[in-house]
Amino acid sequence: MGTQQQNLTPAESATGSYSLQVCAVIDETFDARSLVLEIPPTLRERFRYKPGQFLSFRVPCAGKLLTRCYSMASSPLSDSLPKVTVKRVKGGRVSNWMNEVQVGDWLEVLPPAGHFCLDEEQSVDRPLVLFGGGSGITPVFSILKSVLRSSRRPIKLIYANRDEASVIFKDELCQLIKAHPDQLHVVHVLDSVQGFLTDAQVCHLLRGSAGGDYFICGPGPFMDTVERTLLGLGEAAERIHVERFASPPDPDELLAEATLARAAALGSKCEALIVELDGQPHEIACHPGDTLLQSCKAAGLDVPSSCEEGFCGACMCVVQEGEIQLARNDVLSPKELAEGWTLACQSRPTGGRVRLKFPD
Template sequence: MSDVISAEGFAPLRIKRVVQETSDAVSLVLDVPEHCSHRYRYRAGQFLTVRVHVEGRELRRCYSMSSAPLDDELRITVKRDRGGIVSNWLNDTAAEGGELHVAPPEGRFVLPEATADSDALVAFAGGSGITPIMSLVRTALAESARSVRLFYANRGPDSVIFSDALARLAERYDDRLVLQHHYDSDSGVVTASAVASFVAGTGTADCYVCGPAPFMETVENALVSSGLPRARLHLERFTVAQVPPGVTDDCGEATEEVVIDLDGSRVTAAYRAGNTLLQTARLAGLKAPYSCETGSCGTCMARIVDGSARMLNNDALDDDEVEEGWVLTCQSLPTSRRVHVVYE
């Protein structure tokens, strides 16, 4: 195995073990060499970016750690997805002794640095959205006295990832963990009333939501309607937000050019309607930083110093950062005739 770390931070990690979680999901336990172990320390809820080559194409995908920092291993869990080139390829080909090129952990879907044990943690997971939630729940139970409530939705019992592990947690922490499984096959899709009922009476709580887009939308809307402060709502999206057909800008004039400062160089690129700032940088031949491409991690953030843009989705930047001109370039569409963006 090569020990060379790429200029973009990817290191080759050996697959130490492959665990078949369900018929369509596997966990990959990765062996981190001692010399770069410091680069792969992480907080519960974070993810790894994996770079692979499939049929001659370089592809990057983000996978949350399903292990917790208290473990002595680094593990990601990957579920098959209709049309998911990389997830299906990993399920089909990943084998013990194989190698994956992996960037260091990232992500802001994490537990607050300081939280009162009186504050509950409420988590909503749908399908493979259990992966970061599992890490968060295990960490909160092991390292605090917080009460934890987990609502886990799946198509049916056979789709439940970590079924045995969750049952063991519920038994071990029966005084602090409430686990509710929801099966679409029995009850239909998750409704706003089911969400409101589950969160009722939890008092001051941090709510974490991860899963398919329709599930997340239902949960998010129900939590906000219940009065949950936005600062207490944490979202992790697995799917890339698509630019609606025909969307260009909001200002009534077409964007003509985008000026990009990156790594000490300045490039002026013609703008193609509907492209994000990240896509524009790529078309200009720049190796702009990116990872999740869902607006969740903050890897692609840059600052607009002239002109304006709007973000399709933002689960990474706080209000102060946005006011200072920071944007997530993977989610940003120009809204002025000229835009100048700086990667710092």
């Protein structure tokens, strides 16, 4: 299991991953296992993360190298090392492989990424309402633990599961409720008892939490129900955060798609590519056929990125001027696309002048 570490100093691979050793394994439920990763001192800065972010793993499977994201269930404020929790998916290749990982195994891991995070400048008084469904508990649990450590704002967690045996972090949650009875309110919803969550139930559960910040992660229909209800109640779209768990296509399929998209863009000449990163504009070269991310990297700009396969959203940026063509997109919603968001790893300029802004 896992690749054997040859060097004492962890080195970045050609694809940007690092070999990290698993230092603890926790069987959370009959079908979910947590893996705690040892981070050598030289990589602590590189692997610093915000609550709600994820790690991408590259896993060998039947001659292919598959990439999968797993959100950190740990909190950077209360846990010394990052922990991911993987739930087995029926017929799933990587999730079942990860559930066999043992202490001492080495995994290929990309640094933390993702935007499913609390805005640091937001008011500390607003209620925080978290919706987790099944394995979708992981990023909201990281946010929950971090906020309990850093603020007094009220937190409501609505946690949906198939049945009681499937509830991940049940004991840890009980302890947190005991330690923070006035701040944390947890509502368990079990499909086996109440059935799937309905719009009316969501409305009922949201009583007393109007005007909050909302974080939603779980199965598609669960997230759709919650988001639709929140919007229907008049909650601000920018305060509703959604994280979609999905697997990317296999590498051979991605390569074929990328080759087609590159060929289609070869005839387009980009006159100027201006990239705003950390508030600073940079005018950089853009070679025909290259993606926006490839151009940024070639110019030495350290823009956020992770899977580079169009499904994790780490390289989200806004096109402020010009035209681009987005090849694969498994993460941006129609609303985000309409607002000008794109994925740098999947976008190519289609000519003229292009101006991009990465979020601060």
